[in-house]
Amino acid sequence: MSTLHTISILVTNEAGVLSRVVDLFSGRGYNIESLTVAPTIDRNYSKITITTVATQEAIEQICKQLHRLIPVLKVSDLSVNEAIEREIVMIKIQPKDEDADKILRIAEVTGAKVIDITDKTYTLQIVDDEKQIQALIELIKPYGYKDFVRSGKVALSRS
């Protein structure tokens, strides 16, 4: 059975490492749902977080293969144990005048922040887990939106 997996990969921070990692997924025909990468506090290393839909066996194999890459130090499948996951979403909305208040109220109850206002648009930001983000999206949908972006997940294991 295929499920969503969040894989955290610690790599050396050097040119070409990301493509090596991504190649492993594309080479096996797996679609990457989301991908984030940034240096760790020690800038010699980077943390890559990938979410992908695959069977447990496939994920195990991918994790082993990832481990085989020379610049990869650590691979963990965060779906196995409890993990804290967060994602940033920004939504730009151009509400009708009469809807503006409702938008602000939605922001308030979902914990989203208004991070930019122009004469025609509001931009909301939410930093949360999948469930809350989906909730916000469903609430906003009826009012329409101009633009939308999500960062891709970052995650840490709880233990």
Add this chain to the structure above:
Amino acid sequence: MAKEMFTGAQIFLKSLEAEGVDEIFGYPGGVILNIYEALYNQDKIKHYLVRHEQAAIHAAEGYARVSGRPGVALVTSGPGACNTVTGIANAYYDGYPLVVFTGQVSTEQIGNDAFQEADIVGITRSCCKHNYLVKDVKDLARIIKEAFYIATTGKPGPVVIDMPKDVLTAKAAFEYPKEVKLVGYNPTYKGHPLQISKALKLLREAQRPVIISGGGVLQAGAHQELTKLAQLLEMPVAHTLMGKGTYPESSLQSLGMLGMHGNYWANFAVVHADVIFAVGTRFNDRITGCLKRFARDSQVIHVDIDPCSISKNVKVDIPIVGDAKNVLSAMIKELSSKPFTIDHEAKEKWLKQIDEWKQKRAIPECPSDKLSAVKVIETIYEYTKAFKPIVCTEVGQHQMWCAQMFKFDEPRRFITSGGLGTMGFGFPAAMGAAVADKNALVLNIAGDGSIQMNIQELATCMDYGLKVINCVINNGYLGMVRQWQEKLFNKHYSETKISAPDFVKLAQAYGAKGIRVEKEEDIIPALKEAMESNCSVFIDFVVENFEMVYPWVLAGQPLNKVLLSNDQKVC
């Protein structure tokens, strides 16, 4: 005092020297002229100028397979680099250590579609163990050190180093690093003691055990340990194509090769075993047959240095990640530390059962009165075995017949392309073998199709006095493909009939020796003449066109559905 400065080209050579490399295979071009200039001014490293870059890589692999040391090749950018890809992939799949140096356009030109630019790091990413683009001459020595380390440790494999032209002309001080620091690379050598104990318990209690010995045993130099353990526990041994020579085939406990064209009894032993002890094999589909039916009723112990190989295809009950030599020695040590019992009676019964299966053999049948390929290969084996030849093959029917007919008691004598199955591998690999062991009798048993893929290397052999005896099994067809067409596509021989030049005349045109054999009684005289020749030889064995390789497990069938002859359906 100011340190002495060297160009990248000089550092390249000094680093090879530091690695103990004295022979390389290569082909020059614009961006690596500085290296060739540096080569010109020294005599420590011998360069073999091949006729095609693919052959340089195969030759380096042949060299590595025979010597146990990494093979080294040097080629130019763009077309030169692209020509190496098949060779690199071949070494990757069979796990042999290579360090391949490619030239690259200058760093400031990279990415600008410069003349003869190719992103070889991108192109080879999925078919090598690791690769590097050197961006600063100061990194060159360290990268070379790392490359040799990575290529030769863990599961060996090819490493590519791409060297831009300006890096080769820039200068730096030279100090060859004493050690490598690679935080992300720590191959596991020692098997987990608990797993080893568990495995031993299972093996001691086994009634019908069988060992599958793969190329990893050869790589680890663990053939003696394997032999010892097999004796201690009275286990029969089947080998994979890559594992040939890891267990003495003259031994009674040897089952020979298993798999698609393996021995009937080897396949049956694996199917009926209660415990399968697999060492250094990836469980390729050519040896498992239908995966769902493989090892359905047996427990599987799997030793491999590459964690990726374990439970990839076959679900394993006791995985042991580690180097075969290390793990097998640990097992022998534990066994020898205290008395143990095994069920001799059960083992005897098991071996007797296998003996019964041994009566079932493929009966070679030659459909006409033409020379039989099987007969030719058998005769070559019988005649040359006293000389302990290194036997290379190309890919196809002749390869499988060689694997079936040639018996080896030691490793590194049988050289064939397994994982990738690369036609055109055999001849250049044989050339590399001849470089690695200058006194050995080197044979390349070739198909008439395969030999035409790298036949140009005869010129290289002639230049350097390398002697390879090419035995062309000339059946006028891409025989292995034709065999599938005969069985599975109603004898529609679509694009498999293939012509060839007159190999005798062709050999002569290169200044080599050419002999044609059409009759059985001429086989041995031709071999004699070839062995007496002081240069490379082509023997054109004109054989029957429609011979088939049996035993044969059709792709996707379980291992015990073995066909033994043309008219048999499934037994």
